[in-house]
Amino acid sequence: MSVDLNIKIGGEAGQGLQTISSVLSKTLLRGGYNVFESQYFLSRIRGGHNYSQIRVSNEEILSKKESVDILIALDRSSIDQHVDELSGGVILIDKNEIDIEDEISSIFHVPFSDIANDVSGNKLYTNTVATGAVLGLLCYDFEYLAEVLTDYFRSKGDEVVQKNIDAAKAGYDYSQENYSQKCYFSLQSIDNTSNKILITGNEAIGLGAIAAGLKFLSAYPMSPSTGALIYVAQKADQYNIIVEQAEDEIAALNMAIGASFAGARSMVTTSGGGFSLMAEALGLAGITETPVVIYIGQRPGPATGLPTMTEQGDLEFVIHASQGEFPRCVLAPATAEDAFYLTARAFNIADKYQIPVFILADQYLVDSSFTSKIFETSRISRDRYILSADEIESMDEYKRYRITDSGISPRAIPGVAKKLVIADSDEHNEIGHIDQTSENRIIMNDKRLRKTEGLKNEIYPPRIYGSERADLTFIGWGSTYGPLKESVDILNKSGFNVNLIHFNEVYPLPAKTIQKIFSDVEKCVCVENNATGQFARVLKIETGVEISDTILKYDGLPFTTDYIINQVHERKMI
Amino acid sequence: MSVDLNIKIGGEAGQGLQTISSVLSKTLLRGGYNVFESQYFLSRIRGGHNYSQIRVSNEEILSKKESVDILIALDRSSIDQHVDELSGGVILIDKNEIDIEDEISSIFHVPFSDIANDVSGNKLYTNTVATGAVLGLLCYDFEYLAEVLTDYFRSKGDEVVQKNIDAAKAGYDYSQENYSQKCYFSLQSIDNTSNKILITGNEAIGLGAIAAGLKFLSAYPMSPSTGALIYVAQKADQYNIIVEQAEDEIAALNMAIGASFAGARSMVTTSGGGFSLMAEALGLAGITETPVVIYIGQRPGPATGLPTMTEQGDLEFVIHASQGEFPRCVLAPATAEDAFYLTARAFNIADKYQIPVFILADQYLVDSSFTSKIFETSRISRDRYILSADEIESMDEYKRYRITDSGISPRAIPGVAKKLVIADSDEHNEIGHIDQTSENRIIMNDKRLRKTEGLKNEIYPPRIYGSERADLTFIGWGSTYGPLKESVDILNKSGFNVNLIHFNEVYPLPAKTIQKIFSDVEKCVCVENNATGQFARVLKIETGVEISDTILKYDGLPFTTDYIINQVHERKMI
Amino acid sequence: MTTVKDYSNDVENEWCPGCGNFGILKAIKKALSDLDKMPHEVLMCSGIGQAGKLPHYLKCNIFNGLHGRAIPVATAAKIANHNLTVIAVGGDGDMYGEGGNHFVHNIRRNPDITMIAHDNQIYGLTKGQASPTSDIGMKTKLQPHGVVNSPFNPLSVAISLGCSFVSRGFAGDVDHLSKIIGQAIDHKGFSLVDILQPCVTFNKLNTFKWYRERVYKLEETDHDPYNQTRAFEKALEWGEKIPTGIFYRTDENNSTFKDMRGLTPTPLAYLDEDIDISTLVKEFT
């Protein structure tokens, strides 16, 4: 039997809905389920209306769902705003805390805070009671919850752990006693030994960077990228990583470039606004040929825009940022798993081509938790392409910018050997000293731009999901993968024939390979989380492939499968 | 009889070749000639090899020429580097100062410094002697020179003026006596009453801004844009303009936006590197809908690149700069005259659409002096589109971001009336307060993007030069106009049939109009001063018009007619 | 007479209950109404952060711009229209971190604006990273072993640049604070009001209590605010005792703003002259 359950927790910022959500998700994961957890929150610390959504299934899920089965309402407005989303589901509330004049039949009352007080002597345990209540409603094995709570609160001491377990159990029991017979859902734990993890895009990026041998991370905090920054900071000691909070984004990228020049694998984390301030230093990486990884968590602009929402609005900016012309590479992870492997790959590409490489993700991807197969370090290689002291000393003369066929010059780092390493933001000669002649300019510019050719061969072709030939092909990039893949599944199950071409390496593009792939495409639509269809334009320019139709969304929210399928039908695409 | 003479003055930075060049140019202009003066200089204050080139004709000229008729060599390397460019021309040097072992027949010796010492008692007058010597060689009416020297040195007092005139006359006489019979060129003054001016692109931009009612200019100095900044600073008092040197480029654009918000027509001047630091503030102008004019003098990147050279490498950057999506407009002047009128127009477009507008010029355009018809202020209107106090007070409620069909909201400035003006870099509601809802996001984003439609209708179609139908059509934008126009003339005179489609308003592009124009085009080539053909890409994306062939140049130097024609023949385009 | 009520609007306040920001909001409203300014005569410019939201909770003209960039906007708006009372407001991260260069250089420029820094020694809106003014040792998620950099001292830096009005207030003492703000606004030239602002959510170190135990008023001592060296010494005082009030001021000839050529009695924004460039064009013939 296939399970596909959607739990929503709504409340104000500061009410702790994130804890309920995390504990629930982890508990469901431990019982063998696939979980997809996503967040909606406002740019404020207290108040307002926020929610978290947990989708649970025994099958792979990579996107969120619109209809809700269980709604945990920590405030009144959670009911008002989400009651319509319930399709036969229930609302869990504490009527002692929330005034409900109108009788809504789907409301299950659990006195969260009274129970918390009674059992654990403190209202602080209210949320834990609620967590237990949900799992009681699902007849879920309580042991998983007890285990997760133990892990979660271990650092606070045994007493706190126990009180949480007690509170949870009381909530659990209350549900069981009062509502179990009414409950439409029942979740038995399944395949318990599967090696699954639940991880956000931000954590996956941080972890990927650590695995790749990141040594220096400089950043100025900016939503939604801060999660990756903090993740690395928390683990920095164990891996000899220096994490430096910069005074501004200009410093952040200049620092990363300085550290990379001196030999440390380096990275910055930011969002579009912060990256705006890095545009000049991007060109510095370009002309000095210093590898650096730039992680951008996109959010809706222009300017401050919607700081906590999602968008894919920075692609063309990233491709064209900074004056002049130089190679760069843009990777756009599809899932958290993808984010992990692509981040590690970004460092290798950066080092091999001595260029800036972008991880271009978005708030939806990086703040959501994905269930993934356990990450395998063995799939990650660390390729530095740096000259050893012996190699340098054996050279007659070391030229940092030696002209080569590939455009890639041998890279030494300063201090390793007696030969000197010279880098310059001015146009320079092979040694690295300033050279303003036209002859030199041409060969140096050509050398740098030649790297794009190698890079194009490096880029993996897009993933194709679904049948080879379809009546309708979705085109997507980055975080739209989950909802698009599911849309394909659902539409095909309903008897249509659709497929998906999905790009997670988006720039530069190998034109011939892609043209070949598209030669089989009948009719296609580009699905993008922006208002103008940026990837469709990039594809056209880079490969000549023209996509005439788009499904766009720029309301700050991610795509859902429901939305995509609706659009397809409404606009009679199939 | 048609005159087309090319004078080159070469020497080290600090030797004062700029003075010789300016005085010569002005003198030739006053005698009725058309002059085109361009500069080649290195990023240093003293030494190195620099030159200035003056092309003189009785016909319109808008570009420089490669072959040289008279070379004034102030140092040895000027001879070494330019002797090959002489096609039957002569070299004017002071053999007492420059060692010449080998006898070069085309060398005319004039003892500049001895004459200066003898006549005016100071070696300082050496360059004036040289100036006189050139004009003597040309049998040019000395009175024009005397007049120009008087204007040029007036502020230094009568004695200095007189000594300069004496020095010039002595140089003039020396040439006349020793070389007039050998001279192949003779320039009689012509139509003296023609209302012509000689002006650099930078000065024209500054003047255009002043004419448009510029009130606030903030900038951080950066070549090659500083000339415009300084021009405005020098005239600021007379026109109630505040020119503020900013601490950095971030401040510069944020200041211009602040001043504009408060009601002053505002502008920044910079180059690509400085603009990199303005990318975030560009988005601020975008989302707050604050008009601002951004003048960028392009130079070769990436990063510091070649600070004193030319390139058209920032087009795509400027079009896509800053996170998110919002309307903007890019104007790329073809000549100094164009720069004047387009700058004024930029302010009107900025105010009408409440958007940032770019003047995207380049070092070649802005450092070169063009002969132009006298600028007519009457052709310039000042359209502010700002609500009066009465208009504001008559409104029930003032909404800075009222949703309208055109996307343009009524603009008030703060303090004028009692109603308040509220602007925000976050997504905001019609009033201007922060609004994070999806519903609001969509209507506000749509409102802003709708302005692009109006803007496209505003944009003038490209200039077409030459016959309607041609065997080969040059496509160009910005400063390539001069050399392309001349190439058309020359090729057509040689019996070919070529024409030119030239864009000086480059973004956004009215697709239909342009498609129509291109429907008549047989074969075309895009000529651009960059390495990757940026405008060709923009044209393709914006209009669907595809140009398969390009003539590109990215050695830091501008196009010459000779270069273009050579390429056309070499690559058998016709 | 303008009253505090004239400055009130019905925009939903997004700050945490109990936050020091509320005291600052009150003090600003009080100072403006005490000065009898009308809302439309006032322009508040802010950056991004919890502090940067303040202008929205006030009835006045607002330019809520980019993180760190309130000061350049404010300075230029004042130049464009010197009839406006212009205030730049922001957090410590905003004003001293991202916007540090503008802080330093606008003290030199000395425009007639007031800068109000909500100095909660933390990045509030981004959920609690160290700010430039965080005390050494403060632990955050991003500084798990505690802050090691020595804190930025806005007062000593301002004094070292001869800033013409340098003060510190405390969000827990609204009356005192509003008097300081009033004087700052009244002051001709760049005036700095750095405000000790407890962030009840993220800063568990510098709490209301912590500040209350330490603050004292300079005006209740024999401090001479016209003495730069003494002001400097006072600015270095931090720990057991924290001075508030006016540290330093110079009253004479202290606004380079008025030295600007081109500034007419009519604000630039209102000028609508005929512009004749014919004499300029002539220079090119």
Place this chain on the structure above:
Amino acid sequence: MTTVKDYSNDVENEWCPGCGNFGILKAIKKALSDLDKMPHEVLMCSGIGQAGKLPHYLKCNIFNGLHGRAIPVATAAKIANHNLTVIAVGGDGDMYGEGGNHFVHNIRRNPDITMIAHDNQIYGLTKGQASPTSDIGMKTKLQPHGVVNSPFNPLSVAISLGCSFVSRGFAGDVDHLSKIIGQAIDHKGFSLVDILQPCVTFNKLNTFKWYRERVYKLEETDHDPYNQTRAFEKALEWGEKIPTGIFYRTDENNSTFKDMRGLTPTPLAYLDEDIDISTLVKEFT
């Protein structure tokens, strides 16, 4: 023994004859060889400007980056490889204008690098606009009526932030200057050397003569460089008399650099450990 000659190369020097920069170049070469550093152990980071070209005229590792950004590059390079002797060099426009925020915040960060500012009180490479340190009244093409902003005082600002080594040299006194630079490099922590550097082409006000008539050496007075207030007062002295030498220093516990967790004895750049993330991955199960 390293000698000055070891630091010489044959790159064409692009400075104007007679420029104060030559004295600085000499002093740096002398200081480095006196310290017996080898060229490959030294990394010079610079920005853009006439001063920013200096590293090219020296034999050593070079990162000549962006205008205003030498300090962040230098700090991070030092973190990546603390075996290197790292020097950040640039002009007054570069270091105090465009890069002002990095100046201020790296004093707080206190990495073990030396910052050398060629303070010619003018923008040289862009042909003579006012710099942050230009004296009031100085006329330039861009400031035709003279500078009105009060000059940036790098020394008083550095001292007000507790910078652990604050000094001023004069390009006209190479021996004295090279001794200061030597001590600055030797100093553990962020050391500032601001250098009075005549620009013979554009600065007609602050000439060799002008400086020579005014400079005196602090070490020849009873100045105590360990006293912050006295140092502050000295830093404000400008006009008839201009002090040079070491204004301020603190010798103990003054490098937060070494407080950085994750900094191993082997420089980060040389680490090549096996990286095992399996325990981290486990945390997500």
